[in-house]
Amino acid sequence: MSEVFDVVVIGAGAAGVGAGRRLAKAGASFLLLEARDRIGGRAWTIGGAWPVDLGCGWLHSGDVNVMTAIAEALGLHVNRTPAPWQRQSEEHEIKAAEQARFRESFSAFEARIEALAEKNPPVAASAYLEPGNPSNALIDAVFGFISGASLDQIDARDYARYQDTGVNWRVSEGYGALFAKIAAPLPVRMATRVRSVRAGVGGVVRVESDRGVIEARSVIVTAPTSTLARIDFEPRLGDKIEAAAALPMGAAEKLYFALAQPEEFLVDSHLFPRADNPVMGSYHMRPMGRPLIEAFFGGDLARGLAEAGTDAMTDYAREELAGLLGSNFPSRLTFIAASGWARDADALGSYSYAKPGFADMRAVLAEPRPPLFFSGEACSRARYSTAHGAFETGQDAAEQALAFLGYSEPSPRA
Ligand SMILES: Cc1cc2nc3c(=O)[nH]c(=O)nc-3n(C[C@H](O)[C@H](O)[C@H](O)COP(=O)(O)OP(=O)(O)OC[C@H]3O[C@@H](n4cnc5c(N)ncnc54)[C@H](O)[C@@H]3O)c2cc1C
Numbered sequence: 001m002s003e004v005f006d007v008v009v010i011g012a013g014a015a016g017v018g019a020g021r022r023l024a025k026a027g028a029s030f031l032l033l034e035a036r037d038r039i040g041g042r043a044w045t046i047g048g049a050w051p052v053d054l055g056c057g058w059l060h061s062g063d064v065n066v067m068t069a070i071a072e073a074l075g076l077h078v079n080r081t082p083a084p085w086q087r088q089s090e091e092h093e094i095k096a097a098e099q100a101r102f103r104e105s106f107s108a109f110e111a112r113i114e115a116l117a118e119k120n121p122p123v124a125a126s127a128y129l130e131p132g133n134p135s136n137a138l139i140d141a142v143f144g145f146i147s148g149a150s151l152d153q154i155d156a157r158d159y160a161r162y163q164d165t166g167v168n169w170r171v172s173e174g175y176g177a178l179f180a181k182i183a184a185p186l187p188v189r190m191a192t193r194v195r196s197v198r199a200g201v202g203g204v205v206r207v208e209s210d211r212g213v214i215e216a217r218s219v220i221v222t223a224p225t226s227t228l229a230r231i232d233f234e235p236r237l238g239d240k241i242e243a244a245a246a247l248p249m250g251a252a253e254k255l256y257f258a259l260a261q262p263e264e265f266l267v268d269s270h271l272f273p274r275a276d277n278p279v280m281g282s283y284h285m286r287p288m289g290r291p292l293i294e295a296f297f298g299g300d301l302a303r304g305l306a307e308a309g310t311d312a313m314t315d316y317a318r319e320e321l322a323g324l325l326g327s328n329f330p331s332r333l334t335f336i337a338a339s340g341w342a343r344d345a346d347a348l349g350s351y352s353y354a355k356p357g358f359a360d361m362r363a364v365l366a367e368p369r370p371p372l373f374f375s376g377e378a379c380s381r382a383r384y385s386t387a388h389g390a391f392e393t394g395q396d397a398a399e400q401a402l403a404f405l406g407y408s409e410p411s412p413r414a
Contacts (some may be wrong), residue, residue: 004215005029007401008207009394010194010231011184011222013041014056014387015375017179017392019220019401020186024305026398026407031208031216031368034187035193035346039183042224042347043387045174046337050290052256053175054339055350056387057294058083062169074181079288083168084270085142089285092324094275098135102275105135106142106265117160124356125159126151140278144298146406147385148250148350150278156356158362163382172288177389196232197221197372205371218371218401224395225249225365225378226348233372240374243365246358247378249349250385251303251342255295255317262291262330273320281320292336293321302350306342313338352378366393370404373397 007023009016012034023030026099037141038044042055059065059078071078088094094102112128124142129136129151140151147154171178189211196208197219207214223231225244233240259265265285273280279301282293295317305313341347354361366379375393383389 002215003029003032004204004217006216007218007220007398008033008205008214008216009030009220009222010207011035011041011198011376012039012183012188012190013222013376014043014179014390015377015379015397016041016220017183017186017224017336018391019222019375019398020188020394021182022395022398023402024186026402028402028407030187030255030385031214032183033192033194033207033214034186034188034190037191038180039188039190040179041222042341042350043176043179045176045180048100048336049258050178051172051174052292054254054337055341056175057170057254059169059171059175059331060386060388061163061383063165064128065169066392067175067388069403070132070182070306071171071178074178076171076178076181079168079170079172081268081288084268084284085145085282087270089269089271092271094272094414098275102135102138104351105130105133106139109139110165113156113160115197117156120156122283122359123156123356124154125154128156135275135305137278138272138275140194141272141280141282141298142390144278144301145252145296145354146298147281148190148252148298148302149353150299153250153353153355155354155356158359161359161382162384170288181385194231196234197223197317198234199371203371207268216371220375220394220397220401222376222390222397224347224349224376225352227346230350237369237372239364240369243361244378246355246361247352247365249301249347250353251297251299251306252350253297253302253306253313253339253341255297255313255338256336257293257295257333258336259286259291259293260334271324273324281317283317283321283324292335303342306340310340312337325382353385366396368397368400368404369399373400373404 006028007030156164181189271283375397380389
């Protein structure tokens with residue numbers, strides 16, 4: 001007779017790895033099933049002369065981020081150089097006074113949302129912009145990067161609930177590499193796509209994959225909101241599917257160039273192409289001192305470029321950089337790699353945002369339905385859209401499954 005696992009975890013991204021780590025510590029019998037042929041999901045470091053992250057790269061809230069200590073305990077290096085996003089190098093296109101006004105306007109905008117969003121009826125975050133403020137375009141651009149969507153698409157309360165200390169660090173070897181390292185001792189069956197989950201007789205759940213049936217006493221689901229409805233659940237999970245639809249995936253994409261003359265730029269410097277239009281890339285020069293540019297696109301621009309393909313994304317970035325740094329500049333760039341999350345069938349975007357009026361859907365999505373438990377970045381109330389938030393939801397789901405299975409005391413995270 002085949003084994004009945006205590007827990008089957010669907011997905012080996014940050015949430016699945018978080019769940020697996022907790023289950024291993026408890027001594028539970030479990031298996032992670034992963035549709036892709038690699039671990040990490042939206043956490044993905046690719047090698048080469050320098051490791052680059054096509055998905056998550058920043059340890060947001062690095063000073064309190066659970067992944068910081070785990071990375072260091074595993075022998076990886078945490079780079080604590082501050083993030084350069086809010087600084088424009090050498091006043092290119094955006095003068096110092098305009099940058100100062102932007103920073104002030106952004107803080108005031110965030111303060112209004114934090115003070116009022118929970119008290120007022122639910123509205124889109126754009127309702128909290130100060131009408132006529134010349135920094136509004138740049139604020140909207142930044143939200144395209146943060147949320148993968150524009151201010152009129154996202155719920156203000158959801159944003160108010162997001163917690164961040166403003167400290168952003170990086171894993172020198174790559175954030176994706178960290179998740180792969182944590183997962184190395186865990187039992188993962190790769191290239192195994194789960195098609196259906198059926199609660200059966202005798203408390204056994206049948207998990208049907210394209211590589212056979214696996215049985216378990218409980219299941220942790222980590223699929224992103226964009227693909228959850230593809231799994232056929234019996235009994236049906238109508239409210240979860242509705243919650244996932246109210247928490248769609250935004251779009252964010254990355255592109256890396258190698259620099260022929262890196263000394264032209266300061267280490268960890270940054271350029272926005274303009275301040276008067278939210279449709280633009282963000283360019284991080286010499287990240288961690290490496291001779292690279294990391295380009296970042298958000299929102300509709302990111303989705304359009306990903307759908308148009310890598311050449312279109314590369315051409316767009318070269319053109320914006322030529323506008324900033326001169327028409328000869330692109331000849332000094334060599335393409336290294338680009339993401340395509342919006343066209344990746346197992347992601348269909350970057351991270352979840354809540355549509356206006358639907359911030360509470362994160363709790364609906366996360367609610368346990370024993371023997372089924374739910375995790376993934378979209379389930380986090382305060383750390384959604386992040387890798388550490390996803391990891392924590394995986395650990396929480398593992399705690400819930402262990403309690404359901406009768407394992408003793410919960411343990412602190414990590
Ligand atoms: C461009 C970009 C930049 C980002 N930057 C940052 C950052 O700087 N810092 C940060 O903290 N976060 C960042 N993020 C977000 C972060 O990467 C995600 O929030 C996090 O990795 C999500 O983890 P997850 O486990 O919830 O989902 P996923 O990583 O999507 O994992 C889910 C896994 O489940 C698998 N799966 C789904 N359905 C099935 C099925 N039916 N059967 C089997 N397997 C299945 C998928 O293949 C996937 O591997 C970024 C993301 C992107 C795209």
